[in-house]
Amino acid sequence: MSDALRDQIRDFILENYLFTTDTSLLGLDDSLLGRGMVDSTGMLEIIFFIEEQLGVKVKDEEMIPDNLDGVNKIANFVLSKRQAA
Amino acid sequence: MFASLVHVIESVARRTPGAAALSWHRAVWTYEGLSRAIDCVAGALLGQALPSDSRVALLIRNSPQYAAAYYGAMAAGQTAVPLNVQERANVLKRQIEHSGAKLLLADPAHPEFAVLVASLADANVTVLTVNMSDGADACNVFCASLPPGAGAAARAELSPDQLACILYTSGTTGRPKGVMLSHGNLLANARTIAAYLDIRPDDKVLCPLPFHFSYGASVLNSNLSAGAQVLLEDNSAFPQVLARRMQDEGVTAFPGVPATFALLLGRCKLRDFDLSRLRYLTQAGGSMPRAQIELLRATVPHAKVFIMYGQTEATARLTYLAPELLEKKLGSVGLPLSGVEIEIRDADGGCVPVGEIGEICARGPNVMLGYWQDAELTAQTLRGGWLHTGDLAHSDAEGYLYIDGRVADMIKVGAFRVSPQEVEEVLAALPSVEEVAVTAIPDEMLGQAIKAVIVLRPQMQLDAMAVKAHCRQHLATYKIPKLVEFAAVLPRTSSGKVQRYKLA
Numbered sequence: 001m002s003d004a005l006r007d008q009i010r011d012f013i014l015e016n017y018l019f020t021t022d023t024s025l026l027g028l029d030d031s032l033l034g035r036g037m038v039d040s041t042g043m044l045e046i047i048f049f050i051e052e053q054l055g056v057k058v059k060d061e062e063m064i065p066d067n068l069d070g071v072n073k074i075a076n077f078v079l080s081k082r083q084a085a
Numbered sequence: 086m087f088a089s090l091v092h093v094i095e096s097v098a099r100r101t102p103g104a105a106a107l108s109w110h111r112a113v114w115t116y117e118g119l120s121r122a123i124d125c126v127a128g129a130l131l132g133q134a135l136p137s138d139s140r141v142a143l144l145i146r147n148s149p150q151y152a153a154a155y156y157g158a159m160a161a162g163q164t165a166v167p168l169n170v171q172e173r174a175n176v177l178k179r180q181i182e183h184s185g186a187k188l189l190l191a192d193p194a195h196p197e198f199a200v201l202v203a204s205l206a207d208a209n210v211t212v213l214t215v216n217m218s219d220g221a222d223a224c225n226v227f228c229a230s231l232p233p234g235a236g237a238a239a240r241a242e243l244s245p246d247q248l249a250c251i252l253y254t255s256g257t258t259g260r261p262k263g264v265m266l267s268h269g270n271l272l273a274n275a276r277t278i279a280a281y282l283d284i285r286p287d288d289k290v291l292c293p294l295p296f297h298f299s300y301g302a303s304v305l306n307s308n309l310s311a312g313a314q315v316l317l318e319d320n321s322a323f324p325q326v327l328a329r330r331m332q333d334e335g336v337t338a339f340p341g342v343p344a345t346f347a348l349l350l351g352r353c354k355l356r357d358f359d360l361s362r363l364r365y366l367t368q369a370g371g372s373m374p375r376a377q378i379e380l381l382r383a384t385v386p387h388a389k390v391f392i393m394y395g396q397t398e399a400t401a402r403l404t405y406l407a408p409e410l411l412e413k414k415l416g417s418v419g420l421p422l423s424g425v426e427i428e429i430r431d432a433d434g435g436c437v438p439v440g441e442i443g444e445i446c447a448r449g450p451n452v453m454l455g456y457w458q459d460a461e462l463t464a465q466t467l468r469g470g471w472l473h474t475g476d477l478a479h480s481d482a483e484g485y486l487y488i489d490g491r492v493a494d495m496i497k498v499g500a501f502r503v504s505p506q507e508v509e510e511v512l513a514a515l516p517s518v519e520e521v522a523v524t525a526i527p528d529e530m531l532g533q534a535i536k537a538v539i540v541l542r543p544q545m546q547l548d549a550m551a552v553k554a555h556c557r558q559h560l561a562t563y564k565i566p567k568l569v570e571f572a573a574v575l576p577r578t579s580s581g582k583v584q585r586y587k588l589a
Binding site: 033034035036038039040041042043044045048060061063064065068 | 170171195196197319320321322323324325326344345348352353354573574575576577579
């Protein structure tokens with residue numbers, strides 16, 4: 001997996017939802033919703049980030065926890081979409 | 086005649102002990118299990134030797150355990166204080182201290198738990214952690230994890246006038262507002278809601294609404310008191326997950342706020358799912374644009390759509406619009422509930438004529454006892470037995486209510502008062518608009534001007550000029566937004582209401 005991509009996703013979440021650059025505060029497999037970091041509005045912002053900053057369109061049917069609820073999940077999802085493109 | 090919801094649930098459990106009451110992940114709690122768990126919580130609390138009118142704070146996310154703790158505190162004759170699990174430790178601590186709770190029932194896995202408990206070290210608050218198992222044996226595991234106690238002895242002592250719970254509302258100021266609700270308040274509202282929604286024992290309601298929020302609490306109270314099943318969903322972030330569960334579990338009812346329906350309609354192809362069992366949808370928690378109501382109706386035409394209005398100070402619900410009148414009275418929140426009186430009054434306290442805007446004032450068995458430890462605010466809000474809601478509305482000749490905004494939300498453009506909702510309704514009718522909110526911005530010439538913030542539907546485009554051109558067709562010139570911005574999302578409170586002050 002691309003470390004740069006994973007870092008970019010983690011940094012976005014840290015900066016926008018935890019308001020910190022301390023990477024120890026966000027595990028790569030942490031559930032963003034389960035840990036209360038984002039709510040449904042925050043999840044829409046993350047989708048916006050994926051589409052605008054990472055250049056991957058999120059289809060309605062792809063809006064599921066397995067694709068979006070965690071740094072590694074988002075990174076895997078983005079990579080698989082890029083590979084399929 | 087039952088004195089409390091606890092008695093009603095106990096009665097349902099005697100009648101249908103094996104019926105499913107709550108489903109969460111792999112756990113299904115029957116009414117017998119829930120009733121037993123309520124006993125266990127009550128017993129454990131009584132074992133703590135607290136005064137009978139103590140407050141018990143709850144830091145537990147939506148789960149069967151939450152319901153057991155909430156009703157268990159009431160069964161022990163104590164006052165449940167559900168805390169907003171989305172808050173940070175400093176706010177939670179402030180609310181616990183404000184409530185005077187000396188006992189906290191908490192989920193130890195809550196992200197703020199450790200910080201909160203450390204911050205309460207000097208506050209003489211006992212912390213009891215609850216087992217949050219979501220497996221098949223969750224109810225038994227939960228009961229076994231609680232300290233043994235005296236059981237249900239306190240129930241017979243409950244009276245309708247007794248304080249049952251304190252709900253902290255999502256006021257944006259620093260002053261905590263603890264709405265005091267009695268057993269009588271909860272019972273009256275639950276019964277009336279269950280009656281007009283015609284909630285039946287074979288109903289399955291899928292609830293993503295938080296229970297510390299009066300709308301979520303009303304869904305829990307009204308469905309359990311009617312013997313229905315409440316299916317819990319942790320959040321509404323993934324509309325596909327909600328729709329799939331509705332399909333797979335044969336859900337018959339779904340309550341949402343405008344943002345929930347915006348997500349379900351905007352980011353999910355609801356028509357691809359078999360929602361044939363869905364009997365009704367309810368919408369409250371803020372005004373939903375007419376265009377969205379119409380889209381909802383068209384997308385699930387077989388389901389009744391109830392548009393409702395209320396506030397925490399009225400337990401939850403004050404009015405609803407009968408689904409068969411949705412087209413005829415589109416935009417209305419309907420008529421007062423049975424037993425509730427509503428008047429629309431001007432600033433001097435007189436009733437306004439039909440069609441004129443005034444403040445909604447309400448009286449009825451669901452109106453709160455007051456604000457906890459705030460006699461001044463209580464006196465401002467409850468006057469002569471009437472709840473002054475702070476919400477603006479007008480009525481038509483048949484008495485149907487139309488919400489026009491909050492007293493504080495009115496925008497004054499020059500000498501004109503503009504309701505943000507009116508402008509939002511017009512903007513929401515644009516096909517490319519998913520959500521919109523309007524607020525006031527300072528204006529040198531007029532004092533205030535109007536700003537609109539628009540969230541577009543996926544892959545749609547719109548520019549400010551086109552928005553203003555549309556407004557010009559439908560609004561008086563002074564109501565056209567001076568500034569139009571586009572955003573990915575609207576800022577909302579944890580309960581889903583748009584934070585207008587953040588839009589300016």
